[in-house]
Amino acid sequence: MNVLDPWSPQQSISASNLSADSTESARLASIVNSYRPNLTKYEEFYRQVHQKPEISGLESETAALVADHLRTLGFEVHTHIGGEGVVGILHNGPGKTILNRAELDAPPILEPVMHACGHDMNMATLLGASNLLKAASREWSGTLIALFQPDEEETGGAQAMIDDGLYSKVPIPDLLLGQHVVTLHAGQIAAKSGPVLVAADSINVRITGGPYENSLNPQICLDPIPLAMHIISERDDYVHERIGADEDVTVACWGFHAGVPGNDYVAYADIPLDVKTVKADVRKQALRLIEDKIKVERRTAGTPKEPQFNYSVRAPLTENNDKTTARIQAAFHDYFGSDSVPMRFTRACEDFSLLTGGHNVPHTYWNFGGSPTTDGEIPTNHSPFFAPAIEPTLEAGVSAMALAVLAFSAS
Ligand SMILES: [Zn+2]
Structure with missing residues (x-):
């Protein structure tokens, strides 16, 4: 282990064996399982946002809902960053600053606008994970930033938040995390090192x-x-x-x-x-x-x-950092078992990595599954028929996001 490298895993993780130390894994699992909130209110949030999708740049009602919820959780909240961008900060002692990102907008599809990319689910999981980490604040130390980005579909929102002084309001993170619901089977999680999006x-x-x-x-x-x-x-x-x-x-x-x-x-x-x-x-x-x-x-x-x-x-290319991703993969592998599956490279693109703001911030972006079935033709993201199963998608997404933070901050 290279002690000079802050991202080296605390336990030995090799490519052939992604398992972290079993005591540590059991501890992370126990934190996630004991503090995960009742997800009914996040199901309601998902339904509410799903029924009122807002296109890129016009996400005012969605942003207000998210900001209100972060305030009730006790986060320091900043709004209207780069348009309708919202950040919530939870200061929880010394340690790493970890920024978790979700997207506020919906693409213009048939209805004429619907959450066909699943950003409603991404938001619900980040709010649920924020709740879990707030409740579990005695078990970890550091600063958590929950960031809700506007205008991802037009890939303008991340840069707009940076240009609007995001890092004058929020500390520059040590690690940037993001997750996106895709057509994997609901409950599955997939991460990988290296390029993940074009x-x-x-x-x-x-x-x-x-x-x-x-x-x-x-x-x-x-x-x-x-x-x-x-x-x-x-x-x-x-x-x-x-x-x-x-x-x-x-x-x-x-x-x-x-x-x-x-x-x-x-x-x-x-x-x-x-x-x-x-x-x-x-x-x-x-x-x-x-x-x-x-x-x-x-x-x-x-x-x-x-x-x-x-x-x-x-x-830009979305390319996951090897070390932070290996650690997150190990945590996923131990928690999700056979539901931790290989991540496929896709020809989609994202402005997620622009949230580093030109600073040298390692980042990991992973997928979680939402498909209720593996049979027949499964509608992909942006299809007008895309419809994740609310559960177990929500629980898996909340657990994955919280686990990824705890893997670097559990004390
Ligand atoms: Zn998307």
Whole structure:
């Protein structure tokens, strides 16, 4: 054990045996089981928020509910950070500061808005775990921050909270934790080291058309639509052929806009592209390949203007810290037994890791299951049919979040 490394497990944990010391495991389990609150009120909270979903940036009622509950638990509460962001702080003596994050918003889906990503469940589990840890405050020492982030679906909320001075109100954490309900079987927990979610970049490309030289006839112009369609149809294969089929990279097209009805002159075509990658060098290469390809196509088509490229980072790579994750995995393994399952890497993205605010804060992000069944087609997150079973999902999520905190702070 490297005593200089604050994140080294207190017990020896090897890759082949994730089990922590059995006495310590039994103690953590006993704290979680003895202090876990009656979850009925969190079921009610879940139902209440589920029935009144609010989209990114407009989460005022959800934020107010969360803030009220944190106040009743005795947390120091700050609101309206980066929009509707809420943090609750529980000062509980010396030790590590651990920030746990959940999301307030719901994506715009059929209804036209529903909690199709399960953020209602993520919030309910963080409130339940906050209650558990407050009740168990004699058993651990440190500072707990419960953070409820707005605008995750548009991946703007984490940075907005940082830009709005989050860390002037809240101590910079030693560890950042987050969990998300997914389509694993309800009651299952999954964590892993290394990359867990992709990096995502947006490129808004504008292809400008224009008149042929000396032509005054609007019908005789270089139409940007066929050129834009050609670029859309080739973009993914082109990048894969050059980067290699084994590398994890996708170039999706999210839409297409060109022209105005009634006007036969099409000035430009806009193509929003979404590039998802895992490795930094592949990301750089993919972005360069796309830009070069579009420039070559434009020259071949002979349109008068260079295309415009508007780049923005939607989300950085979410990459779990090896040491903090190994310790959390060991705690999960011992508590959940066979319900602690391997975590799969997914091509979803998150702004969770931006909550480090550029500070060197290790982070671990894991999944918990919500599917009532393993049979047939299970609706995924963002499907209009996504519907976690309230139990045992809620109990497992509350226990997992509390365990992860206790693994670093139990005294
Ligand atoms: Zn989500």
